[in-house]
Amino acid sequence: MYRKVLGELKEWKKSPFRKPLIIHGARQIGKTYSMLEFGQSEYDNVAYFNFETGSDLTGIFENDLNPARIINELSIIKSITILPEKTLIIFDEIQASEKALTFLKYINESANEYHIIAAGSLLGLALNRGNFSYPVGKVDTINMYPMTFDEFIIAIGETSLKDIILEAAKIFSPLSSALHTKALNLYHTYLAVGGYPEAIARYIEKRDFNFVRAVQGNIANAYISDMAKYSTPSDTVKAISAYNSLPTQLAKENSKFMYSVIGSSARAKDYESALAWLIAAGVVIRCNKITEGNLPLKVYEDNLTFKMYYSDVGLLSMKSDIPTENIVHNLKISDKIRGILAENYVAEELSAKGITPYYWTSDNKAKVDFVAQIDGNVIPIEVRSADNVRAKSLKIYTDKYKPEFSYRFSAKNFGFENGIKSVPLYGVFTV
Numbered sequence: 201m202y203r204k205v206l207g208e209l210k211e212w213k214k215s216p217f218r219k220p221l222i223i224h225g226a227r228q229i230g231k232t233y234s235m236l237e238f239g240q241s242e243y244d245n246v247a248y249f250n251f252e253t254g255s256d257l258t259g260i261f262e263n264d265l266n267p268a269r270i271i272n273e274l275s276i277i278k279s280i281t282i283l284p285e286k287t288l289i290i291f292d293e294i295q296a297s298e299k300a301l302t303f304l305k306y307i308n309e310s311a312n313e314y315h316i317i318a319a320g321s322l323l324g325l326a327l328n329r330g331n332f333s334y335p336v337g338k339v340d341t342i343n344m345y346p347m348t349f350d351e352f353i354i355a356i357g358e359t360s361l362k363d364i365i366l367e368a369a370k371i372f373s374p375l376s377s378a379l380h381t382k383a384l385n386l387y388h389t390y391l392a393v394g395g396y397p398e399a400i401a402r403y404i405e406k407r408d409f410n411f412v413r414a415v416q417g418n419i420a421n422a423y424i425s426d427m428a429k430y431s432t433p434s435d436t437v438k439a440i441s442a443y444n445s446l447p448t449q450l451a452k453e454n455s456k457f458m459y460s461v462i463g464s465s466a467r468a469k470d471y472e473s474a475l476a477w478l479i480a481a482g483v484v485i486r487c488n489k490i491t492e493g494n495l496p497l498k499v500y501e502d503n504l505t506f507k508m509y510y511s512d513v514g515l516l517s518m519k520s521d522i523p524t525e526n527i528v529h530n531l532k533i534s535d536k537i538r539g540i541l542a543e544n545y546v547a548e549e550l551s552a553k554g555i556t557p558y559y560w561t562s563d564n565k566a567k568v569d570f571v572a573q574i575d576g577n578v579i580p581i582e583v584r585s586a587d588n589v590r591a592k593s594l595k596i597y598t599d600k601y602k603p604e605f606s607y608r609f610s611a612k613n614f615g616f617e618n619g620i621k622s623v624p625l626y627g628v629f630t631v
Contacts, residue, residue: 201355201397203230205344209238212340213315220304220316220335222294225344226482226511227321227426228419230397232292234344235317239288243315247278247289251296261299267311270303284313295320298333305335322426322481345482345552346395346512349545350629353386355400361386369630372621374613383626384611385528391541392527394514395548409524416518423483431477438474441466443483446508447520450540454564456489457508468504475508485509485547490558490571493580493601497558497573507559509547516544538585542625543569546583546609549628562600566593574631577604584610591620607631 205223212221223231239246251257260273274289275282282289294300300318307316318339347355350362361383368375375383393403393412396419402411424443428436445462449455459466478484489505490497510516517527520540526532527541550557550572560568560580570581580603582594589610598606598619606620615622623631 201230201233201347201400202351203234203237203347204351205234205342206238208342209234209317210242212342213242215340218315219308219312219338219340220318221340221342222304222323223317223319223342223344224323224482225319225321226346227422228396228398229344229346229482231319231321231344233397235288235290235292235319238317239290243288244283244286245280245288247274247280247282247287248292249274249277249290250292251300252293258297258300261297261303265299265303265306267303267306267314271311271314282314285315287315289314289316291316291318293320293322294318295323302333302335305338308335308338322429343554345548346514347397347400348395348549348552348629349387349390349626352390352393352395352400356386356404358386365627366630368614369623369627372614372616374615375624380613380624383624387545387624387626388530389528391513391545392517392524394512394517396512396514399514409528412514413518413524416514420515420519423481426481427477431473435474435477438462438471439477442471442474442508443478444519446484446510447516447540449508450516450544451536454567455507455540455543457506483511485511485551485557487547487557487559487570490560493560493571493578493597493603495573495576495578497556497571497578501558509544511548511551513541513545513548516541535585539583542585542609543583545625546570546581546628550631553629553631555631560597562596566596568593568597571597579603579605579607581607581609584608585625587611589622594620 212218225231236246249257260270271282291300304316304318307314353362364379365383392409393399399412399415402415424440427439441462448461449457459468459471479486487507488501488503490500491502492500522537547557555572555574558571560571568580569583572579572581580594580597587610589608589612594606608620608622609625609628611625612622613624
């Protein structure tokens with residue numbers, strides 16, 4: 201399947217300032233596939249090492265971290281000659297070896313002619329736990345996410361539609377009614393399938409959402425199992441409780457995260473580490489409130505008030521137990537549930553573009569779903585699941601902060617009037 205990260209990897213290879221690369225991301229989002237695909241297309245050969253399945257690998261790094269010795273031993277293990285610039289070395293699940301992670305520093309300092317990419321689904325958890333020393337300044341990093349909507353439509357053979365959407369977005373020219381309807385239908389399908397490559401593969405192969413839900417369930421369970429490896433039993437229980445509470449959290453009138461939803465006796469201090477693990481594992485997206493809509497937004501964030509989303513809208517659909525046929529055909533779903541799905545979808549699309557999502561409220565009189573720093577501007581974003589849009593909250597914000605323009609993501613077609621850029625939900629990737 202096509203992944204946009206391949207373009208980033210090609211840029212990394214060409215960079216005169218290239219360092220060993222670490223890809224961060226949750227389990228089962230396609231990191232291994234993308235690394236191997238990149239290696240096979242851009243290098244003479246690939247030397248792949250998995251530190252979870254190859255337990256004997258860690259011994260190579262025990263005595264010293266001399267690059268010449270280690271590269272030679274890795275060559276012998278794979279029965280290939282690892283050549284500078286011509287062989288891609290892949291360290292998968294690197295969190296299983298602290299010294300292998302440290303080794304990247306030595307490569308950067310004295311053997312940077314060797315091209316190494318490392319990835320670790322649980323690396324964020326390992327670092328958060330304090331067991332690992334990160335080679336700060338000695339590595340490049342890329343954050344990887346589940347497949348976005350545009351990657352999804354390419355995977356199902358709709359590349360031409362993606363190109364048309366991109367062209368329309370340049371001048372905010374509406375798509376034809378037929379194409380607009382088709383794209384919206386695919387958006388609804390994506391809400392049910394989500395962005396995990398295996399779930400998308402099952403959908404393409406079977407066109408049966410029972411298979412899709414089975415994949416999603418396995419992934420959700422795997423995340424919980426992973427958390428147990430890096431936390432105490434008590435914190436694992438708390439992480440599971442917080443993770444499972446998200447559909448209810450988002451369904452509240454005020455969708456900010458409230459510990460009381462988890463349990464009447466739940467307190468912030470008891471759940472801080474559990475939430476930190478969920479974030480570090482890449483399975484949730486935290487969206488902090490901002491107190492002002494001015495640059496830079498980071499200065500005005502309120503770390504005590506936040507919303508939490510699943511990193512994949514397909515998991516939200518599954519965890520909410522919404523019948524897939526209702527999502528796909530947009531039938532018998534309340535406006536509130538449609539809104540929750542749309543909001544989660546937008547949060548993950550923005551995050552995948554490297555845009556940190558915030559939100560804004562004003563004395564409980566107005567709420568702007570997202571506020572983002574885009575190309576040096578602070579842009580308010582309103583999300584609506586249908587085409588009957590309203591702008592009361594958005595107007596209160598714009599009157600106060602006078603942004604250059606606003607975005608409204610909804611079921612309406614492309615358009616630009618009264619300072620609001622209308623972008624259909626299937627076009628969020630064009631922002």
